[in-house]
Amino acid sequence: EVQLVQSGAEVKKPGESLKISCKGSGYSFTSYWIGWVRQMPGKGLEWMGIIYPGDSDTRYSPSFQGQVTISADKSISTAYLQWSSLKASDTAMYYCARLAYYDILTGMLAWFDPWGQGTLVTVSS
Amino acid sequence: EIVLTQSPGTLSLSPGERATLSCRASQSVSSSYLAWYQQKPGQAPRLLIYGASSRATGIPDRFSGSGSGTDFTLTISRLEPEDFAVYYCQQYGSSPFFGGGTKVEIK
Numbered sequence: 001e002v003q004l005v006q007s008g009a010e011v012k013k014p015g016e017s018l019k020i021s022c023k024g025s026g027y028s029f030t031s032y033w034i035g036w037v038r039q040m041p042g043k044g045l046e047w048m049g050i051i052y053p054g055d056s057d058t059r060y061s062p063s064f065q066g067q068v069t070i071s072a073d074k075s076i077s078t079a080y081l082q083w084s085s086l087k088a089s090d091t092a093m094y095y096c097a098r099l100a101y102y103d104i105l106t107g108m109l110a111w112f113d114p115w116g117q118g119t120l121v122t123v124s125s
Numbered sequence: 126e127i128v129l130t131q132s133p134g135t136l137s138l139s140p141g142e143r144a145t146l147s148c149r150a151s152q153s154v155s156s157s158y159l160a161w162y163q164q165k166p167g168q169a170p171r172l173l174i175y176g177a178s179s180r181a182t183g184i185p186d187r188f189s190g191s192g193s194g195t196d197f198t199l200t201i202s203r204l205e206p207e208d209f210a211v212y213y214c215q216q217y218g219s220s221p222f223f224g225g226g227t228k229v230e231i232k
Contacts, residue, residue, distance in 0.1 A: 037170075045162075045170065045213055045223040061220055095169055107219040111160035113172035113181060 002026040004034075004096050004116035011122045012086050019082035020119045022096030029077035030054035033099035035112055036070060036081045040092045050099055050109065051079055059107075086123045093118045127152050127216050129224035137232040144201040146227045148214035153194045158217035161190055161199045164226075165210045173212075174199065204229070 007021040022034065036048040049060040053072040060070070072079045079096055097112035128151040138144055148159065157177035162170040172181040174190035177197055187202040201208055209231050214224040 044225050047221050047223070100175070108158070108217055109219070109221045110158075110217050111172055111175040111215065115169040115171070118169050
């Protein structure tokens with residue numbers, strides 16, 4: 001079974017750093033792009049960026065470029081999303097999801113399946 | 126960028142009824158590059174439909190997708206109790222965008 005398992009909920013203060021994780025299993029982790037999606041409280045879904053664990057090639061949504069860092073450690077089949085200085089507005093649920101495919105030539109991303117269970121990040125003083 | 130508008134915002138129906146959800150794009154979506162997801166409270170989204178009309182693995186055949194160009198539809202032929210949820214459409218692209226969602230609630 002293809003599965004993505006994310007790290008647990010986090011409560012942080014503004015200005016703190018954070019790194020959350022997403023571990024893949026049941027498939028060749030280095031052969032598929034992994035994406036991160038944000039869902040703010042009571043809101044919809046926003047694509048943040050993707051990474052190819054095979055070579056750590058990373059692409060960011062313009063809305064999130066410079067705000068977060070996406071990385072991966074293929075030796076342990078894990079992708080990461082990190083912040084260097086959290087803000088209250090980063091409070092949200094964050095999902096990782098496997099990208100069906102990515103066309104490097106056109107920059108086209110396809111659909112996401114499956115999804116991790118989500119990591120709730122709460123930033124509050 | 127392509128903006129997706131889902132309607133209605135909320136759909137109030139009874140179990141057994143037919144649900145018709147709309148997703149309209151601000152520009153034509155290439156080659157029916159559109160997906161649908163279901164999200165239940167406290168759960169992650171789940172892929173239902175990709176390529177506008179192809180059901181994902183394990184999705185019951187009461188779910189169907191149709192449309193092309195700028196107008197797409199997700200139809201649930203007969204609502205089961207577990208189908209009451211929020212549904213999102215997503216267009217593929219250089220920056221995949223999600224619609225705002227349609228909540229299907231019990232009437």
